[in-house]
Amino acid sequence: MAAEANADAVLAELEALSARLTEVEAYLHIEEARGRVTELEEASAAPGFWDDAEAARAYMAELAQVKGDVGLVDRAHERLSDARAALELADEMGQDGAEFIAEAAAAAEELTRAIDEMELSSWFTGEFDHGSAILSIKPGQGGLEAQDWTFMLFKMYMKYFARRGWKVTVNDCPAAEVIGIDRATITVEGKDAFGMLRAEAGVHRLVRISPTDAKKRRQTTFAGVEVIPVLPDDIEIEVAPDDIRVDVYHASGPGGQGVNTTDSAVRVTHIPTGIVVTCQNERSQIQNKAACMQILKARLYELELEKRAETLDEIRGPKTEIGFGNQIRSYVLYPYQMVKDLRSGVETSNVDSVLEDGDLDPFIIGYHRWATEQAE
Template sequence: MASANEGAVVSQADLTALAERLSQVEQYLHVDEKRLRVAELESRSTEPSFWDNADAARSVMEELARCREDVKLVETARERLADASAALELADELEGDEAAELVAEASLTASELEASIDQMELSSWFTGEFDHGSAIVTIKPGQGGLEAQDWTFMLFKMYMKYCARRGWKVTINDCPAAEVIGIDRATFTVEGRDAFGMLRAEAGVHRLVRISPTDDKKRRQTTFAGVEVIPVLPDDIEIEVAPDDIRVDVYHASGPGGQGVNTTDSAVRVTHLPTGIVVTCQNERSQIQNKAACMQILKARLYELELEKREEALDQIRGPKHTIGFGNQIRSYVLYPYQMVKDLRSGVETGNVEAVLDDGDLDPFIVGYHRWATGNAEPLSLSEDDLDE
């Protein structure tokens, strides 16, 4: 469409196409129902006893804010679409610079609208219970020894850049330095609109091919890291953890590169004895805060485990579990003998590896995955060549 290109001249046909897309998105987002829901929740929030249950009240206010935002996004888009259409109609009645200015204004509005509708369309694909909420991301080294620990650190930095690009808030729960290079693991919480829905596209095995920085003979090395993405549970979901079922250990905190986070035994490791799940956190200054963060992550993982028991596979939350090694990768990052990043599910690829790893330009891959996963693109049939890349 013309408005998709910066500096292109928009036409009424382009605006009509945008209006049709906006109507579809409005249906997908159930905006009419959300308008009614806003009125209902606003009425509840004015009741005298509304804040008697603070947790329930906060949950209502959070839902109200989300519904208001969806309604406002669509209403604002419709207003801007009407403005662009009116500008083009007026331009037809004028000549010279005045007409050109109105056309340029309408074209810019259409371009911005298209980007906004793209984002709303993406959000409409997120129909899971936790898709619109926050996420807990864990990265662990797989096959590849020391190289895998370095690769884990590279992925950690890539996701930090991506979250910054999207304006999400990140809390680093745990990121201990490895003894020689890289990090042992990383766990961080991401807060922002659609954070879990977006980031669950990243769950799986990530493969790196490059010249080894630790090999004196400069041989090509293939390494792997695994990414786990689970939702932060809403307050209205209760997961009971008996005090006798956990062991809490404290130790000195350390960060990437070996620097001390602080000089006290504030880092906390919580072990859930019945399941063997271990959660660590060293981001906060006090044991109490670190233990609270550990318990939040532990409860999310116990909830995930319960779903797994019920349904045998956790595809809707984290994707199938595989060994973090050969044959199980979802995406390959090749730095040598050529440069390419390729997602083996959606087929999205780029030769600009620096933009992906250094700048966190992951939207093409994440959007591409969701388009593929929701049936908005033809399913990709992986060849043996793809799996060997």
């Protein structure tokens, strides 16, 4: 009877997933996408397609994206079919079918994650949501502890980016004098990177026993995360040479190690706005200056949006003090263990999976589901 009950539960879950998959196909306009794939493939095979290299690259980028969406749905249908077949085998085998029920349950779990991912992508309707992002972390209230917390967040995000398979460039991550880092700026390239990471913009709060306090007292510290889009090539932001000041200095990395022994690190100051961008990842001044200018232009574009809309809510959420009362997520290590997003209510007691392994998808997906519901 237990095997039958398990099979019934898995079957009910599969039927619910099938309904969700049908909804996702409608959101993503999959039948239209299949037709678009055919059009783009025919266009790419036509003589002279590569005569206009820039237009050809745009076509190929669209083809890759549309084929990716179609492929995700097709693979989801395959998982659903395999799970149903496993349940049928379990039914035929009676008491000996537990292994096939377990196989179907595992397929249902995998399918749930896949549909979550597709639903998430369907929620991204912003101009830059499907593109790359620039994520910055800086310490807030908490003194030296906040610099250590900034470094902990930096490592958490690097683990998350690796889990996602995104390409990462650490533009700037200088070590603090005593513990942790002064700040971090990271360029993240990958599908839906900006849309996904918008969930992380805001104040992050840590509660733990202080590692620097001899009396081992509880300490609360804060760090701020900013997320802005990498601007597409067709958006041009003019920066007058007379409006910027460029300084160079020795590069250094987190933990105090030297990156190189030349003045390759670059600091660009935009004089009219006071925006300062630093990059030290690359080996040459030229490369670091180019990275600085990309980030500066993205921030100037964001500033222009702020002037037009009188708010940053659409891009990164409102600017707030990085301290008490403004946090979007709390990470509590003492007196109990809990990570909780204060907007969506998503929480877990497995803090190591979040901080050490970068398992942020439940929080990011939960935030976007919550934000979508709030907008309805």
